Amino acid sequence: MHTEFQTSVLNQLPCETMPLSLKQQQPADDLSIIHNLPVGEVMKRKLEARSTLKWESDQENAFFVADLGEVYRQHLRWKSLLPRIEPFFAIKSNPDPMVVKLLAALGLGFDCASKSEIQQVLQLGVDPERIIYANPCKQASFIRYAAQQHVAKMTFDNAEELHKIKLLYPNAELVLRILTDDSKSLCQLGLKFGAPMERVASLLQTAKDLELNVIGVSFHVGSGCLDENAFSDAVIRARKAFDIGQEMGFNFTLLDVGGGFPGADVQDGITFEKVAAVLGPAVDAMFPPEVRVIAEPGRYFVASAFSICTSVIGRRTIESEQGNQYMYYVNDGMYGSFNCILFDHQEVYPQVLSRGDSYQYGVKSTEPTFTCSVWGPTCDSIDCLAKETKLPLLEDGDWIYWENMGAYTICAASQFNGFRKSEVLYTNTYQ
Numbered sequence: 001m002h003t004e005f006q007t008s009v010l011n012q013l014p015c016e017t018m019p020l021s022l023k024q025q026q027p028a029d030d031l032s033i034i035h036n037l038p039v040g041e042v043m044k045r046k047l048e049a050r051s052t053l054k055w056e057s058d059q060e061n062a063f064f065v066a067d068l069g070e071v072y073r074q075h076l077r078w079k080s081l082l083p084r085i086e087p088f089f090a091i092k093s094n095p096d097p098m099v100v101k102l103l104a105a106l107g108l109g110f111d112c113a114s115k116s117e118i119q120q121v122l123q124l125g126v127d128p129e130r131i132i133y134a135n136p137c138k139q140a141s142f143i144r145y146a147a148q149q150h151v152a153k154m155t156f157d158n159a160e161e162l163h164k165i166k167l168l169y170p171n172a173e174l175v176l177r178i179l180t181d182d183s184k185s186l187c188q189l190g191l192k193f194g195a196p197m198e199r200v201a202s203l204l205q206t207a208k209d210l211e212l213n214v215i216g217v218s219f220h221v222g223s224g225c226l227d228e229n230a231f232s233d234a235v236i237r238a239r240k241a242f243d244i245g246q247e248m249g250f251n252f253t254l255l256d257v258g259g260g261f262p263g264a265d266v267q268d269g270i271t272f273e274k275v276a277a278v279l280g281p282a283v284d285a286m287f288p289p290e291v292r293v294i295a296e297p298g299r300y301f302v303a304s305a306f307s308i309c310t311s312v313i314g315r316r317t318i319e320s321e322q323g324n325q326y327m328y329y330v331n332d333g334m335y336g337s338f339n340c341i342l343f344d345h346q347e348v349y350p351q352v353l354s355r356g357d358s359y360q361y362g363v364k365s366t367e368p369t370f371t372c373s374v375w376g377p378t379c380d381s382i383d384c385l386a387k388e389t390k391l392p393l394l395e396d397g398d399w400i401y402w403e404n405m406g407a408y409t410i411c412a413a414s415q416f417n418g419f420r421k422s423e424v425l426y427t428n429t430y431q
Contacts, residue, residue, distance in 0.1 A: 034098070035427040039065050040361035042427045043309055047354060047399065060311040060397065062332040062422040064405070068102050069430030070305040074264060075106055078297070081276035084283065086294045088132055090259050091117045093298025093407050094306070098426055100124065103301065111259075111296040115142040118151055128152070132256065134218070134296060136177050136193045137161060143168040153254075155218055157195040159206045166210045174214045175256055176203060178241050180221050180234040194219070200241050204248050216254030217241045220296070228274045231257065235282040242287075255287055259296040263303030265404035272300065299407030306406030308337055308422060309353055312398045313377060326372040328394060333376015334383040335416035337409045341385065344408040350374050350386055353399035361401065367392045374400070378417040 088109035109130040133154035147169040179194030221230040310330035340346040369390040376383035
C-alpha cells in the first residue's frame with residue numbers, strides 16, 4: 001500500500017529514483033528533481049559533481065538541500081497532536097514551489113498576505129475556500145483581485161479597513177484580528193497588528209452598521225513564541241471576543257489561532273509538543289465542536305527541512321600572542337539566505353561539510369579547532385554570520401553547511417552586490 005506521501009505527492013512531482021510503478025508523466029517545464037537519498041548524500045553528490053566540472057563557471061556557488069520528507073513528517077506530527085486545528089501554511093515563511101506543491105497536494109490551507117501569494121496558490125488548483133487573506137491592511141487592488149478570485153476570508157483590525165472592504169468586496173467573510181500578549185516572542189507582531197479588546201465592540205458595531213459579514217476571530221502570539229502559555233491566554237481573549245459578538249447578534253463560526261509554532265529544530269524549551277498540550281485542550285474547553293478552528297503555521301513546517309551549503313571563498317588570519325584567529329568568507333550571507341539573522345532574530349551554526357578531499361557531514365571532528373568568525377560575501381560589514389565560533393583550519397574551496405535554514409531565509413533574499421540567490425536541491429527521506 002502506498003503512503004499518503006507517495007500517492008498524493010510523489011506522483012505529482014518528478015523523482016529521480018522513484019519506482020516506475022509510482023511515476024506519472026511530468027510537465028515538460030518542471031525541471032526540479034526529487035532524490036530519494038539522505039540529505040548528506042545529496043550534498044556529497046553535488047560536491048562530487050562540481051569537482052568534475054572544475055573549470056565550469058560558478059561551480060562553487062552555495063546551494064540548499066530541501067528535504068520534502070521532513071515537511072511531510074511535520075504534517076503527520078500536526079495531525080497527531082492538534083487533530084482539530086486545520087493548518088493554513090503561512091506561505092510568507094518559505095514560498096518554495098515544491099514545498100507549496102507538497103502542502104497543496106496534502107490538502108492544507110494557505111495563509112496569504114498579498115496578491116502574489118494568492119496567485120501562487122491558486123495556480124496550483126487550490127480551492128479559494130482554502131485560503132485566508134491574513135493581512136489586516138490590504139492594498140485596494142489586492143482586495144479587488146481577491147473578490148474576483150472568490151478568496152472571501154480576510155482579516156481586519158481597524159474601522160478604516162472595514163470601510164475599504166465595504167466598497168471593494170462587501171460579500172467578504174471577515175475575521176477580526178485581536179491583540180494578544182506577544183511580549184515573549186522574537187517578533188512582536190502586536191506592534192503593528194491586532195485590535196485591543198476594548199475596541200472589539202466598536203469595530204463589530206461598525207461592521208454591523210456597514211452590513212458586513214464577520215465570521216470569526218483571529219490572533220497571533222508573535223513569530224517565534226517562547227512561552228506556550230501565550231496561546232492559552234490568547235484563546236481566552238478570543239472567547240471573550242466571541243461572547244461580545246454573540247451579544248451583538250453575530251454568529252461566529254471560525255477561530256484562527258495564528259502562528260508562532262516552533263519547528264522540529266526546537267528540542268529544548270518551548271517545543272511543539274508543549275504548545276499542543278496547552279493549545280488543544282484550551283480550544284476544546286472554550287469552543288464547541290461546530291466552531292471551525294484553523295492556524296497559520298509557517299516555520300513549523302519548513303525550518304528543519306532546509307540546509308544550506310556554502311563554500312569558503314577567503315580566509316584572513318588575525319595574529320595574536322594568544323594564538324591565531326581566523327575570519328572566513330563564504331558565498332552566501334546576510335543579504336541573501338542568512339537575512340534570518342537580522343529579520344528573524346535567528347542564530348546560525350556552521351559545521352564542516354568538506355575539508356580538502358575529506359567529506360565530513362555529520363562527523364564530529366577530533367582535529368584542533370580555532371576561534372574564528374564567518375562572514376558573507378558582500379562589501380557590507382553587517383554581513384557577519386557568526387561573530388565567534390570554533391572551526392578547524394579551513395582553506396579556500398572547503399565547504400561549510402548550516403542546518404535549520406528553511407524559515408524566513410530564501411523568501412527575503414536579495415541580490416545585493418550582484419550575488420545570486422542560492423539554488424535548491426530536493427530530496428525525500430520519508431520512508
